[in-house]
Amino acid sequence: MAVAQTNVAVPAPTLTRMRVAQILLAAAVLLAAARPVLPEFLIRVPEWAVLPYNVWMQALFDFIKDDLGLIHLTRGISAVLEVLLDITANLLYGKHRWPFFEPIPWTAIAAGAAVIGYWLGGWRLAAVAGGTFVWVALIGQWNLAMQTMSVIVVAAPVAFLLGLLLGIAAWKSSRFERFLAPILSILQTLPFFTYLLPAVIFFKVGPTAGCVATIVYAIPPMVLMTTLGLKKVSPEVVEAGNMAGSTRWQMLRHVYLPAARTEILVGVNQVIMLCLAMVVLTAFIGMPGLGAKLLSLMNSLKLGRSFEIGVTIVLIAVTLDRLSKAWVVKQPEHFERGTSWAARHKYLVGGIAAFAAFYVLAQFVQVADHITRKQELSMGSEIDDVIRAALANDTVTAVTGWLRWFLITWVLIPFRNALLWLPTPSVLLAIAAAGYAVGGRKSALTVLAFFGIVALTGWWDRSIITLYAVVCAVILAMLIGLPLGIAAARNPRWANPILLACDTMQTFPSFIYLIPAIMLFSVNDVAVVFAILIFATVPLTRYTIEGMRAVPEELIEAADMAGASRNQKLMKVQLPLALPTMAVGFNQAIMFAFFMVIIAAFIGTQDLGQELQRTLAGNDLGKNFVLGMCVSLMALTFNHIIMRWSNDRRKALGVG
Amino acid sequence: MTTQTPVISCANVWKLFGPHPKKYLANMPAGRSFDDIRKDGYIAGVRDVSVDINRGEMLVVMGLSGSGKSTLVRCFSRLHEITGGTIEVDGQDIMALNDRDLIELRRNKMGMVFQSFGLLPHRTVLENVAFPLEMRGQDRHDRRERALEVIKLVGLEGREEYFPRELSGGQQQRVGIARSLAIEPDIWFLDEPFSALDPLIRREMQDEFLRLQEMLGKTIVFITHDFDEALRLADRIAIMKDGAIEQCDTPDQIVLNPATPYVRKFTEDIEKSRVVHARVLATPMNGHIPDGTPIRAGATILQLARQLVNETREELPVANGNGELIGILNRQEALDVLLGEG
Ligand SMILES: Nc1ncnc2c1ncn2[C@@H]1O[C@H](COP(=O)(O)OP(=O)(O)O)[C@@H](O)[C@H]1O
Numbered sequence: 001m002a003v004a005q006t007n008v009a010v011p012a013p014t015l016t017r018m019r020v021a022q023i024l025l026a027a028a029v030l031l032a033a034a035r036p037v038l039p040e041f042l043i044r045v046p047e048w049a050v051l052p053y054n055v056w057m058q059a060l061f062d063f064i065k066d067d068l069g070l071i072h073l074t075r076g077i078s079a080v081l082e083v084l085l086d087i088t089a090n091l092l093y094g095k096h097r098w099p100f101f102e103p104i105p106w107t108a109i110a111a112g113a114a115v116i117g118y119w120l121g122g123w124r125l126a127a128v129a130g131g132t133f134v135w136v137a138l139i140g141q142w143n144l145a146m147q148t149m150s151v152i153v154v155a156a157p158v159a160f161l162l163g164l165l166l167g168i169a170a171w172k173s174s175r176f177e178r179f180l181a182p183i184l185s186i187l188q189t190l191p192f193f194t195y196l197l198p199a200v201i202f203f204k205v206g207p208t209a210g211c212v213a214t215i216v217y218a219i220p221p222m223v224l225m226t227t228l229g230l231k232k233v234s235p236e237v238v239e240a241g242n243m244a245g246s247t248r249w250q251m252l253r254h255v256y257l258p259a260a261r262t263e264i265l266v267g268v269n270q271v272i273m274l275c276l277a278m279v280v281l282t283a284f285i286g287m288p289g290l291g292a293k294l295l296s297l298m299n300s301l302k303l304g305r306s307f308e309i310g311v312t313i314v315l316i317a318v319t320l321d322r323l324s325k326a327w328v329v330k331q332p333e334h335f336e337r338g339t340s341w342a343a344r345h346k347y348l349v350g351g352i353a354a355f356a357a358f359y360v361l362a363q364f365v366q367v368a369d370h371i372t373r374k375q376e377l378s379m380g381s382e383i384d385d386v387i388r389a390a391l392a393n394d395t396v397t398a399v400t401g402w403l404r405w406f407l408i409t410w411v412l413i414p415f416r417n418a419l420l421w422l423p424t425p426s427v428l429l430a431i432a433a434a435g436y437a438v439g440g441r442k443s444a445l446t447v448l449a450f451f452g453i454v455a456l457t458g459w460w461d462r463s464i465i466t467l468y469a470v471v472c473a474v475i476l477a478m479l480i481g482l483p484l485g486i487a488a489a490r491n492p493r494w495a496n497p498i499l500l501a502c503d504t505m506q507t508f509p510s511f512i513y514l515i516p517a518i519m520l521f522s523v524n525d526v527a528v529v530f531a532i533l534i535f536a537t538v539p540l541t542r543y544t545i546e547g548m549r550a551v552p553e554e555l556i557e558a559a560d561m562a563g564a565s566r567n568q569k570l571m572k573v574q575l576p577l578a579l580p581t582m583a584v585g586f587n588q589a590i591m592f593a594f595f596m597v598i599i600a601a602f603i604g605t606q607d608l609g610q611e612l613q614r615t616l617a618g619n620d621l622g623k624n625f626v627l628g629m630c631v632s633l634m635a636l637t638f639n640h641i642i643m644r645w646s647n648d649r650r651k652a653l654g655v656g
Numbered sequence: 657m658t659t660q661t662p663v664i665s666c667a668n669v670w671k672l673f674g675p676h677p678k679k680y681l682a683n684m685p686a687g688r689s690f691d692d693i694r695k696d697g698y699i700a701g702v703r704d705v706s707v708d709i710n711r712g713e714m715l716v717v718m719g720l721s722g723s724g725k726s727t728l729v730r731c732f733s734r735l736h737e738i739t740g741g742t743i744e745v746d747g748q749d750i751m752a753l754n755d756r757d758l759i760e761l762r763r764n765k766m767g768m769v770f771q772s773f774g775l776l777p778h779r780t781v782l783e784n785v786a787f788p789l790e791m792r793g794q795d796r797h798d799r800r801e802r803a804l805e806v807i808k809l810v811g812l813e814g815r816e817e818y819f820p821r822e823l824s825g826g827q828q829q830r831v832g833i834a835r836s837l838a839i840e841p842d843i844w845f846l847d848e849p850f851s852a853l854d855p856l857i858r859r860e861m862q863d864e865f866l867r868l869q870e871m872l873g874k875t876i877v878f879i880t881h882d883f884d885e886a887l888r889l890a891d892r893i894a895i896m897k898d899g900a901i902e903q904c905d906t907p908d909q910i911v912l913n914p915a916t917p918y919v920r921k922f923t924e925d926i927e928k929s930r931v932v933h934a935r936v937l938a939t940p941m942n943g944h945i946p947d948g949t950p951i952r953a954g955a956t957i958l959q960l961a962r963q964l965v966n967e968t969r970e971e972l973p974v975a976n977g978n979g980e981l982i983g984i985l986n987r988q989e990a991l992d993v994l995l996g997e998g
Pocket residue numbers: 673674699700701719720721722723724725726727728
C-alpha cells in the first residue's frame with residue numbers, strides 16, 4: 001500500500017513545467033551543437049557588452065569609504081578591537097602590551113579547560129579539553145595556538161553579540177528580516193578572500209583586519225539561529241509572560257531569550273566553529289598563528305610539521321565543538337534547599353582553584369609555565385621522513401601516479417575543456433531549464449539572472465574553471481559518499497560511528513583538508529579536486545544516512561509485507577523518501593566545494609580563486625568584490641535549485 | 657450567583673483573523689456566516705459575542721476544537737486585540753487602556769492557566785510561581801514567601817527547587833495554577849487546564865480545583881471540551897460554534913431547553929437526570945400544598961431516582977436548603993427526565 005502511494009505521488013502537477021524545461025534544454029543543446037557556425041557574440045559575451053562592474057564597485061566603495069567617512073568609523077572600531085586584541089595577546093602569549101602581565105602558564109589554562117570540560121560533559125570531555133592543551137604545549141605550538149586563540153576569544157563574543165542583536169531585530173521587524181535575508185545568503189556563499197580585502201582596507205592590516213573578517217564571517221548563522229529560536233518560543237509561554245504583566249523588555253529578557261536558549265547556544269557553537277575556520281584562513285593576509293604557520297609549511301612542503309599543526313588545529317576544533325555542544329544540551333540541575341553556596345558552585349570554585357594552583361606552581365617550576373624548544377616533543381622531521389618513505393613506496397607512488405595521470409588526462413582536462421567549449425548562452429539556457437523544472441518561471445528567471453550577471457562581468461572563463469573543479473569534485477564525492485552512506489544506513493552498527501566521524505570532520509577548518517591532498521598528489525589540479533572531494537564527501541555521507549534513517553518504520557514494514565527484496569526496498573522505498581534529505585547534503589557539498597576551491601587557489605589553480613588571491617596584494621576592492629560575487633552567485637544558483645526541489649519534494653511526500 | 661454589576665461585560669465582540677480585519681468588518685454586510693467570511697479570506701475566531709460574567713461566577717465555555725473558545729478568552733485579557741465590539745472589565749473598557757494600564761491590569765487582576773502549562777523551562781518551580789511577582793517588582797523576600805504559600809496551597813511542597821522538566825504533567829499544571837494565583841487575581845482564566853492530563857489525574861485535579869474555588873471564590877472563566885467536566889464545575893455554560901455563542905445558560909436549562917439544533921445535538925448523549933435539579937422542574941405552588949415529606953431542591957433527579965420510582969404521590973413538595981417549600985414536583989415529569997424522554 002505505502003509503496004504504491006509513494007509511487008503515485010511522484011509525477012504530480014509539473015507536466016507543463018517539465019515541458020518548458022525540456023524545450024529550454026533542447027535549445028541549449030541545439031546552440032551547443034551549432035557552435036561551429038555560431039557568430040562570436042553568441043559564444044562569449046563580447047568585450048563591449050562587459051559591464052565595468054569593478055569600476056562601479058570601486059567608485060561605490062570609495063564613496064562610502066571617503067566621502068561618507070566610513071573609514072573614520074571603521075578606524076574607530078579598529079582602535080577598540082585593537083585594545084581588546086592586545087589584552088588577550090598579552091594574557092595568552094605575552095605580547096608586550098597593556099596590561100603587561102606575564103602570559104598565563106599553559107598548565108593553568110589546561111587545568112581550567114579540563115574543569116570546564118568536566119562540568120559540561122564529565123571525565124571524557126575533561127580529558128579532551130585538558131588533553132588538547134597538553135598536546136599543544138608539549139608539541140611546542142603553544143605560542144602559535146595562543147596567537148590564534150587570542151583572536152577567537154575576541155571575535156567569537158563580538159560576533160555572538162552582533163548576531164544576537166541583528167537576530168532580535170530581524171525577529172522584531174519582518175521588514176528588516178526581508179532586507180537582511182539576501183545579505184546573509186550572499187555572506188554565507190561569498191569566498192573568504194572577499195571578506196579579507198575589505199577588512200584590510202577598512203580596518204588596518206594585522207590582527208584587527210583578521211578579527212573583523214572573522215567576526216563578519218561568523219555572524220550569519222548566529223542571526224539565523226536567534227531569529228529561529230525566538231520564533232519558536234511556544235505561544236503559551238509568551239502568553240504566560242504577557243499575563244504576568246511583563247513589559248516588553250522583561251518579555252525579551254526573562255521570557256523570549258531564555259526560552260530560545262537551545263537555538264541561541266547552537267548559534268554560539270556555529271559562531272565558534274566559523275571563527276576558528278576563518279581565523280586560520282586569515283593567514284592569507286599575514287595574520288600570525290596556526291594558519292600562517294601551516295600555510296608556510298605547506299608552501300615549503302614540510303609535511304611532517306604540517307601534519308602536527310593539522311592535528312593541533314583538529315584537536316582545538318574538536319574541543320571547542322564538543323564543549324559548546326555539551327553546553328547546548330546541558331540542563332540546569334536543582335539543588336535541595338539549604339545547599340551551601342560553595343556546593344552550588346562547586347565547578348566554579350574547583351575551576352578557579354585548579355587554575356590558581358597551577359598558576360602558583362608555574363612560578364616555581366619552569367616546565368609548568370612554558371615549554372622550551374629543547375623540552376618540546378615535536379617529531380616533525382621524523383614524521384616527515386616516515387611520510388616521505390611511505391609515499392615513496394612503489395605501490396603508493398604507482399597508485400597515486402596512475403590516479404593522477406588518469407584523472408588529469410581522462411576526466412579533469414576533457415571535462416574542463418568541454419565546459420569551456422560550450423557557448424555561454426547554451427550554459428545559461430541549461431541553467432534556466434533546471435530553474436524552470438524545479439520552480440517555474442520565477443526560479444528560471446532568478447537563476448538566469450544570477451548566471452547572467454556572472455557572464456556579463458567578463459570573468460566567464462575563470463568562473464567556468466571554478467565551476468568545473470566544483471562539479472568534478474562533487475560528482476566524485478557522490479561516487480564515494482552515497483554508497484558509503486547507504487551501506488552505513490543499512491547497518492545500524494556502522495551508522496552511528498560514521499555519523500559521529502562526519503560530524504567531527506565537519507568541524508575541522510577547511511584548510512586542514514589540503515594537507516592530505518598535497519601529501520598524496522603534490523601541487524596540481526588533482527590535489528585541488530581531491531581536497532574538495534574529501535571535504536564534500538562528508539555532508540553527502542551524513543545526509544544520506546540521516547535521510548535513510550528518517551524513513552518511517554511502518555513504510556519499511558509495509559514493503560516487507562509486500563514481499564519486497566532488500567534491493568527493491570532500497571530502490572522503491574528508502575531512496576525515494578530519503579532523496580530530499582540527501583539533496584540537502586548535496587547542496588551542502590556544493591557550498592563546501594565552492595568554499596574549498598577558492599582556498600585551493602594557493603596551490604595554483606587558474607580560476608577565480610587565483611585572481612581573488614592576487615587582489616589581496618593590492619587594494620582593488622572593486623575587482624575583489626566582483627570576483628567574489630561571481631563565486632557567490634554561482635553557489636546561490638545551485639543552492640536555489642537544489643533547495644527548492646528538496647522542499648517541494650518533501651512537501652509532496654509529506655516527510656520532514 | 658449575585659446580581660451586582662458584571663465583572664466582565666462584553667457586547668458584540670468580533671475577532672477576525674486575516675489581512676485587514678478592521679476594514680473588512682466595517683464593510684461587511686450583516687448576517688454573513690462563518691463560511692462566507694472564510695470565503696472572503698478571513699477566519700472568524702469570535703463572532704458577535706455578547707455575554708456578562710458576574711462576580712464569583714464560574715462560566716464554563718464549551719465547544720468543539722476550533723470553535724473559538726481560546727480566542728474568546730484571550731480577548732477578555734486582551735492577549736488578542738478585538739476587531740469590533742466592547743469589553744469592559746470592572747466597568748473599564750479594556751480596549752481603551754494604554755500599555756502601562758494594561759500591564760497593571762494583568763499584574764493585579766488577572767490570572768491565566770494554559771493547556772500545555774506555559775511554564776518557563778529555565779526556571780525552577782519557585783521561580784516560575786514567583787515570576788508574576790517579580791515582573792511587578794516585588795522584592796525578593798516577599799515574593800519568595802508568597803510563592804511558597806501558593807506552592808503549598810496546590811500541594812507541591814518540597815518540589816520548589818525542581819525544574820518543570822523534572823515534574824509530571826499533573827504537577828506541572830499545579831505549578832501553572834500556583835503561578836496564576838500568586839498575584840491573588842480577581843479573575844481567573846483557565847484554558848482547558850486539564851485536557852493534557854490522564855483521566856485519573858484529571859479527576860483528581862478537578863477535585864483539587866473545586867476545593868480551591870470554594871476557598872477562594874473567584875470569578876472564573878473555564879474552557880473545556882469535556883461535558884462531564886463542565887457539568888461538575890459550571891454555574892453557567894456557554895456553548896460555542898464557529899466563533900459564536902449558541903447558548904449561554906445553566907446546565908439544567910441547556911439540557912432541558914436547548915436553544916438551537918446544534919446545542920440539542922451537542923447535549924443529546926447527556927444523561928439529563930444527572931444534570932437536572934428538582935428545583936428546576938418545580939412549578940409554583942399557587943397556594944396548594946401537597947402532603948408528605950418534601951424533597952431537596954438541590955438534588956438531581958438521578959439522586960432522587962429510587963424515591964421517585966417507589967413514590968405513590970403524583971405531586972411532591974420541594975424544599976430548599978432552609979426547609980422552606982418552593983414548589984411542586986410532578987412525578988411523571990421527573991420520571992420522564994429520568995428515563996430520557998423529557
Ligand atoms: N493567531 C491566529 N491566526 C489565525 N487564525 C487563528 C489564530 N488563532 C486562532 N485562529 C483560528 O481561530 C479559530 C478558533 O481557534 P481557537 O480559539 O483556538 O479554538 P478552540 O480554542 O475552541 O479550539 C480556529 O479556526 C483557529 O484556526
